[in-house]
Amino acid sequence: MNSSKITWLAIAAALAGCASDAASSGTGREGPMGSRAVTQGGAQDIGHFRAIVGRGEVPEPSTIEPVGFFAEHAVDLPPADCGDRVCLHANLAVAPGIDQESNWTMAFLAMNTPVDPRALARPDVHLVLAIEDTARTALSASDVQAAMRALLNELMVDDRVSVVRIAETVEVLAEGLGPADPALAGVVDRFSRGATRAALYDGLARAAIAVDDVTAAGFEGAHRVVLVTSGTADAGITDAMRIVGLSDALASRSIGVSVVGLGEGYRPELAMQISEGGGSSYYYAEGGRDLEAIFRLEGRTSLYPLATDFELVVEPAPGYRVGRVYGARRAWSEQAAAYLASPVLMVGNRTGSADVGEGRRGGGGGLFVELIVVPELAAGIGAGAPAFHATARFTDAETGERIVRRLEVANGLAPGANPSGMFPHFSDPLRGKAFMMLNMYLSLRTTVELYHAGDCAQSLGIVPAMVATYEGWQAEYDDPDITADWQLLTALSDNVGRQCTGVTPVAPVAPMSCFYD
Amino acid sequence: MTERQPTPTDWTALRHPLFWGALALLVVNDHLLKGSGLLPGWLTGKLSDFAGLIVAPIALGALLGRLLGARTRHARAFAFALVGGWFAGANLFAPVAAATSALGAWLGLSWRFWVDPTDLVALAAMPVAWRLGQPGRAPAGALTERLALGLALAACVASPPPEPFWNTAAFLYNATDEDLELHVRWVEADLDCEAMRASFADALPREVFGAGTTFAVRAQSTLPLDRGVALGVGRDRPAPTVTHSGNCDAILVRGGGVPETLIFWSELGVRVIPADVEDDADRAAVAGGLHLVGGRDGAPIALVSAAGYLHAVPVDVYDGGASCRDYGEVRGFDWSELPRWVEQPLRIDAIRPTIDGCLLLELVERRSGWGEDGAAHEVFLCVPPEDFPFHQNAEVRITSDEADLRIVRDLEREDGTSWRTGELRVVRARGLFFEGPFRAQLTTVDPTCRGERLACGGFRLPGAVGLAMDGTTRYVHPGELVERVAADGRRARLRVGRAESMSVTRAACGAARDQLGARMDILVSYGEEPR
Secondary structure, three states: OOOOOOEOOOOOOOOOOOEEEHHHOOOOOOOOOOOEEEOOOEOOOOHHHHHHHHOOOOOOHHHOOHHHHHHOOOOOOOOOOOOOOOEEEEEEEEEEEOOOOOEEEEEEEEEEEOOOHHHOOOOOEEEEEEEEOEOOOOOOHHHHHHHHHHHHHHOOOOOEEEEEEEOOOEEEEEEEEOOOOOHHHHHHHHOOOOEOOOOHHHHHHHHHHHHHHHHHOOOOOEEEEEEEEOOOOOOOOOOHHHHHHHHHHHHHOOOEEEEEEEOOOOOHHHHHHHHOOOOOEEEEEOOHHHHHHHHHHHHHEEEEEEEEEEEEEEEEOOOEEEEEEEOOOOOEEOOOOEEEEEEEEEEEEEOOOOOOOOOOOOOOOOEEEEEEEOHHHHOOOOOOOEEEEEEEEEEEOOOOOEEEEEEEEEOOOOOOOOOOOOOOEEOOHHHOHHHHHHHHHHHHHHHHHHHHOOOHHHHHOHHHHHHHHHHHHHHHHOOHHHHHHHHHHHHHHHHHHHHOOOOOOOOOOOOOEOOOO | OOOOOOOOOOOHHHHOHHHHHHHHHHHHHHHHHOOOOOOOHHHHHHHHHHHHHHHHHHHHHHHHHHHHOOOHHHHHHHHHHHHHHHHHHHHHOHHHHHHHHHHHHHOOOOOOOOOOHHHHHHHHHHHHHHHHOOOOOOOOOOHHHHHHHHHHHHHHHOOOOOOOEEEEOOEEEEOOOOOEEEEEEEEOOEEEHHHHHHHHHHHOOHHHEOOOEEEEEOOOEEEEOOHHHHHHOOOOOOOOOOOOEOOEEEEEEEEOOEEEEEEEEEOOOOEEEEOEOOOHHHHHHOOOOEEEEEOHHHOOEEEEOOOOEEEEOOOOOOOHHHHOOOOOOOOOOEEOOOOOOOOOOEEEEEEEEOOOOOEEEEEEEEEOOOOEEEEEEEEEEEOOHHHOOOOOOOEEEEEEOOOEEEEEEEEEOOOOOEEEEEEEEEEEEOOOEEEOOEEEEEEOOOOOOOOEEOOOOOEEEEOEEEEEEOOEEEEEOOOOEEEEEOOOOOEEEEEEEEEEEEEEEOHHHOOOOOOOEEEEEEEEEEOOOOO
């Protein structure tokens, strides 16, 4: 497998929608043993963005996927000792804006779990392979055969496999067969690459019915769907909302949908949304060999649901309103609150060989919510007053109990006040890395946005504006994740410089913070 | 057949007063009027085109006939085709214009051409020129004709470059004394122009604008903002495809000291504006446009817009949607497409609910007259299961297209007439909808709602279905159900799945929301009961 070409958006990840062991974060600092960060489904790194920068180009802004970026980082959280299977943690950072005068107040919410998937018994698994067979995916029978063989080799004798072929209509080629069943070998002959359209909804819905059928036949293990798609739904029911809704409905029954994007004209938008239901992983494969590796990993993967029907609401305290939100594509904001919802939170485990692929796999991530001070409402509010409240609601996947947890986080400074000096104020001073991580994400994103918006001077101004912040942070913490981010940022800025010869950098106007002077 | 030889009678047109008039106009226009400020640039350009298309083909035809000894008619036809073809090509295709300019440069002449399809109107002069060039009886080579030919060739070849101008509805005039680099991003979404006038800043986040292009806009020059004009000039990149409802467009512009600004325009007529503003006539021509002013002595550059233009700072955090409510659960109705050839009766072999509230119908074709089962089909139908009025093994007929699905069950009576025992109609309606006892229309229910931004880049206004009932209007919100008795005595149920209006949409919004305007998903079912 050519790992320099493949975009490993999730392979060898912390098993999407899953958890990573914070103790193995690679930060050089000991994390709370037995706690694992609970991250979102979907992309688990920014390999595609990194590859474009590596080629000396300036990627489009849409290629820097925030969920994937944050998932590359290890973020320390307090121990998961809240007594629930999912623990919510919050932090607040107050720092000057990048202009060193304005105020930047940012909330961070993240979750972890005490559940160790390695200690859980592996359930039998029913994998439904829903594979698009069109000229767009251009999968040959030998591609499918090799991928299926790789998958079947990883399964246990009591596991089950179903295969759904997606073309203009859908066809169930196999249902509930054991991995050694010779009938599975015959399904590859049905792949022809002759279709021009794909009924994506119909294929996914048929996969869901296969789950019901196999359950009805007496199977008692876990189910998972692996969808191979060109990203286009142009036959059958084509409404993207309904397709994503179906994926969410599967996730709410703890059935993850891993998505493998494939094909030259691949369109990632819909495929990524499908994978973000909280269930499984998102991959992009450039061909049959990549598909084979992905199927092998999927065969090794087990997922365990922690919570369903998860909701997080972040409400600003008096004196503040909600601004931008980062870190979760499914989050949305209004002035009164920011929201995040997910049908399921899972923790994952994988058997077999050691980690593969490139990039970092920290498993970090969370929701960042900008708090904007409203001067007329903040008058008279002093230091130590609440800055925001966070409420998490979810159903324990094991007990079925509906759980509500609420946190209140105070600002040690008056609303809008900056800390003395340029070191930020954190409500949890031991765990400020998440905000530095956000700063690095915003630096990368703003650099490409300004470049593609035609503003070379401001784009080139990001690195000079951030260098003191970076050096100050690293002098204190020497974090390898942040070092890697900085190397990526400087490489990107060099690429911009080569495209914008003779341009003098100017100080950017961007919604970022300045941690150090 | 005897071939006609070239005769000394082919230079007649060179003596014609109209030819001389066109030649005089060409010389005077090119060398006196252009740049004098007496006439606007666009007019002098057009005069040159008309005069040139009389002078050039006649002169070239005469020259070819003389030099090549070709037959007169063939030489003339070739000359007209060459001149007309080149002129059309250079005004339609940037590469032809660029090649012409390059040829001029190679010859040491300052030819400059711009693609401008409106110049094709000057081709109307060619039939006149053709008629002038009909063979006459004047001897070739007479002094007058030689003089005319020489002057004509000199006038055509040594023509000064035309004053460049744009044919565009929207434009930006850099009225400052600074050369500016402006980055312009055109909206990549379909807009409802009428709705956008009141809500363009609310409705258009940065994400719906394309990557854009950087333009060098010199001081006292103009930039056309019609995407086809701006992106087509000297560039081979296609304009983004958008289909606005009405005459409008929107851009995001920044750079050169101009802060990022969202600009929307509507109902502007196409006009001719000079590319360079050099005199009072040019300034008059750009009046009423979008002007960049200031910049002197460190003053900030500001945007001044005229009627038809609106501009605003992009709204990062839009909260106007907070007051927008769907007074019910929006769940549109969908169905898989059926094979086109399915027209015969179908037996519902199985009805299976899916986990997202849809139905899988397993259908079997019934062979007419045979009473046997044929091919099987699986169809997904996304309507509330309780609204599906048929049972397993019912024999039905289905007609469908992208916007309308109808399933009926007819039983044959002993007298040969049919009895419609059950019926389901599902529609995606855009305007008024009539079915049985129902008269439905999309209605706005919340006047404080400015619209709701969607993650796909769309902008929607929630609504309800207004049913005209007994002289009043009853509002039926998404998810709600109304029952009435039809004129034929059947009990009819209407349920609303979706009632909204899209004023911004794009492909990412999916099949349910990729069309501008009103959209109602409505089903009407008639239960299986005797009449």
